[in-house]
Amino acid sequence: MNTHSPAPVPQQTETKVERLARSTAVHAVMHTRHKGLIASLVAMVVLPVVVTALYLGILAQPQYASETGFVVRQEESVSASQMLGGLSQVLGTQSASNSDLLFEFIQSQEIVRRINAELDLVSHYSQTWPMDPVYSIWPDVTIEDLGSFWRRMIRITYDKSSGVIMVEVRARSAEMARNIARQIVSQSESMINTLNVQARRDSIANAEADLDDALMNLRDAREALVAFQARTQILDPQADIQGRMGVVANLQQQLAQALVDYDLLLQATDNTDPRVRQLDRRIRAIEERIAGERASYSSDGFASDDNSYPSLLAQYEGLRVDVQFAEEIYRLSLTVLNQARATAERQQLYLATFIAPTEAETAQYPRNLMLIGLTAFFAMMIWSICALVYYSLRDRG
Structure with a gap:
């Protein structure tokens, strides 16, 4: 009797592909965090977009x-x-x-x-x-x-x-x-x-x-000029000095004529002649007068006020310039006022x-x-940032 036992059935070996598929299937199981991520997507993106669309389509006028x-x-x-x-x-x-x-x-x-x-x-x-x-x-x-x-x-x-x-x-x-x-x-x-x-x-x-203001300044400048003229009793120092220079020139001419007469008289007579002494006195008087007129250029001759003539002339020029400047400012101010009134019309x-x-x-x-579209864009951006922050903190933990 043949008592041979049946041959054992060979076991089928598992291939790499099958092991990889089984491993992938195990890892593809949805965990709680995945459900939370999807729920957050719905809450933060889908729901705001739907609410915005419903509001704009139904309620917004x-x-x-x-x-x-x-x-x-x-x-x-x-x-x-x-x-x-x-x-x-x-x-x-x-x-x-x-x-x-x-x-x-x-x-x-x-x-x-x-x-x-x-x-x-x-x-x-x-x-x-x-x-x-x-x-x-x-x-x-x-x-x-x-x-x-x-x-x-x-x-x-x-x-x-x-x-x-x-x-x-x-x-x-x-x-x-x-x-x-x-x-x-x-x-x-x-x-x-x-x-x-x-x-x-x-x-x-x-x-x-x-x-x-311009009118007041003009009045003050003119009053200062009048006060100067009243104090010095000189209306125009330039005209006054020109008059004095004319007097000196006339005296110099008389002095020259007297010297000529004196020389001619000496040639005709001696010093004992009364006419010689008279001409000599005339010449000295003219010379003293010329010296006095020249001295008046540097002093006005008043005992109470010993200002020099150049100083008086400088004061007068300063006052005259002030008056001219005040007059120019007054004319300009008057023109500006007329222009302002014309512009206001x-x-x-x-x-x-x-x-x-x-x-x-x-x-x-x-x-x-x-x-x-803007609601969907910003909602997606916010949700993406929150998801990235969550996974970053989870990986570090």
Whole structure:
């Protein structure tokens, strides 16, 4: 009897591929952290995008935009500084730009208060409250909150190099947007007119004050010159000294003639002749007189005032220059005052509107696709950063 036992079945060996597949399958098991990551993605990215899309598609009300553009212009006029030879350029004085003031005025509470009194902004923008809380305001809003909402509903573009100001206004209706834009232009013109009135008043007041100072300085200079003439009893030292020089010249001529007569008389007679002694006395008298006149050039001859003639002449020249300078300043101040009054009669600053307030035909705001895209982008960025920080801290731990 054949009792051979059956041959053993060979065991099938596990290949590398199978081991790798089994290992991969084990590692592909979803852990708790993976579920948390997916949940955070849904909460931080998907949910905000869905909420934003639903709000913009259902609750957000359409907004119409009106655009206007203007620039502040100034008339060319001759100023006092230009008449003085550009003194302001030497000193480097500059005034603030009127366009900068207007740019700040359009964003201020003052213009919001004025336009609200004209168009009732609160009633218009609170129509959709509380259905559209993002783009609406509550009926009992304060002026501070209304100003903040105003800066959201208008967009201002200001080019400092050219002074051009572009304003875009958003409202619930196209007509209201255009009316608000018109009010912005009207209030801006009113603000420019106020600046004109103030500038005119200040320019005339300054010119009149300068003229009064110039007139007072002219009076003081002339009074000082008259006092000098009364003290010295000399109206014009130059004319007086020329007269004295004429006297000296005449005396020198008489002295020369007397010397000639004296020499001729000596040739005809001797020293005992009475005529010789008389001519000798005449010659000495003329010489003393000439010496006295020459001495008067350095002294005015008054016992109470021993000022030298050159000093008197220097004082007179200084006083005369002061009078001439005061007269020139007075004439210039009078010209500046006339120029200021002529300039005040016309408007120096004016608002040039090169784009009239437009009326929209379709609602351009809110821009749903752009807002949804921005929401998705920033949400994804925040979620990615948070995930990277989490795994970085987990690996270090």
